Amino acid sequence: MALMASEQASVFRQRVDEMVGRHPVVVANPYTPWFATGGATLDDVRHLTVQFSVFSHEFVVAQLRKVLNAADLATYRAGKEILLNELGVVFKPQKAHDDDEPAAPDSELVATEGTVEGGRFRFQAAHFEWLLRFAAPIGLGFNDLGKRRLATAPTLFFCDELMRLYGSEDPVTAEGASYAVEHWAAAGFWKELIGGLEQVRDRERLAIPLSFWTWHDRVEDQHAAHTSDELSAAYAMADFDEDRFLAGASKMLDGVLAFWAGLANDRHPS
Numbered sequence: 001m002a003l004m005a006s007e008q009a010s011v012f013r014q015r016v017d018e019m020v021g022r023h024p025v026v027v028a029n030p031y032t033p034w035f036a037t038g039g040a041t042l043d044d045v046r047h048l049t050v051q052f053s054v055f056s057h058e059f060v061v062a063q064l065r066k067v068l069n070a071a072d073l074a075t076y077r078a079g080k081e082i083l084l085n086e087l088g089v090v091f092k093p094q095k096a097h098d099d100d101e102p103a104a105p106d107s108e109l110v111a112t113e114g115t116v117e118g119g120r121f122r123f124q125a126a127h128f129e130w131l132l133r134f135a136a137p138i139g140l141g142f143n144d145l146g147k148r149r150l151a152t153a154p155t156l157f158f159c160d161e162l163m164r165l166y167g168s169e170d171p172v173t174a175e176g177a178s179y180a181v182e183h184w185a186a187a188g189f190w191k192e193l194i195g196g197l198e199q200v201r202d203r204e205r206l207a208i209p210l211s212f213w214t215w216h217d218r219v220e221d222q223h224a225a226h227t228s229d230e231l232s233a234a235y236a237m238a239d240f241d242e243d244r245f246l247a248g249a250s251k252m253l254d255g256v257l258a259f260w261a262g263l264a265n266d267r268h269p270s
């Protein structure tokens with residue numbers, strides 16, 4: 001029985017890897033490889049920042065929905081780890097002492113793993129506040145960021161798909177979407193954005209703190225190592241259904257693609 005289940009699981013894993021691995025957003029992102037070359041103007045960077053900030057805020061709502069719709073207590077808690085960290089609770093590394101926590105929550109030293117249980121809330125550790133500090137030197141203030149009214153149509157489409165799929169009431173669809181989002185995030189786009197931002201920063205002689213981007217990149221390097229466990233856990237869910245999982249994953253990646261294609265369309269003419 002067990003052997004049979006694990007064989008089925010590995011066939012399914014292949015199906016998922018093929019779908020995700022061949023999706024255009026993973027194979028040929030229309031924006032981030034270009035951005036990595038450093039060709040973006042300051043206006044391009046501002047536009048990216050505004051659109052990303054709306055996604056970043058809407059993600060918090062989608063994450064809350066994912067928590068509320070979780071299929072079991074373990075998933076509910078795993079979702080809260082992400083949600084509360086996003087809002088400003090610093091991860092407490094296992095076996096850490098209180099005084100190990102860095103004084104500046106924006107620092108490169110803020111932990112990328114651990115737990116929010118017993119962690120400390122700091123306003124300045126909210127990911128949105130990191131983005132505010134990144135955006136200030138390029139002329140963007142609080143009201144220029146994070147609001148739905150600032151989003152382009154493709155960004156809104158992506159955010160609404162995130163709400164519908166990642167925050168789905170159907171846990172199988174939500175797990176599929178979640179797997180897709182992590183795969184997308186682990187595909188290297190953070191590094192491409194960081195590479196491009198460093199070039200723009202140096203060219204324009206700007207003192208822009210990149211920790212919003214570099215912190216997320218460090219997290220994804222760890223996630224990449226965990227995704228195969230997540231697939232096994234999803235497969236073991238009570239009402240698991242391969243097609244619903246794959247549909248959630250594939251539609252979510254279409255949403256991600258729409259976001260980047262929108263940015264690619266809006267960039268300055270080269």
Ligand SMILES: [Fe+2]
Pocket residue numbers: 086127216
């Ligand atoms: Fe974040």
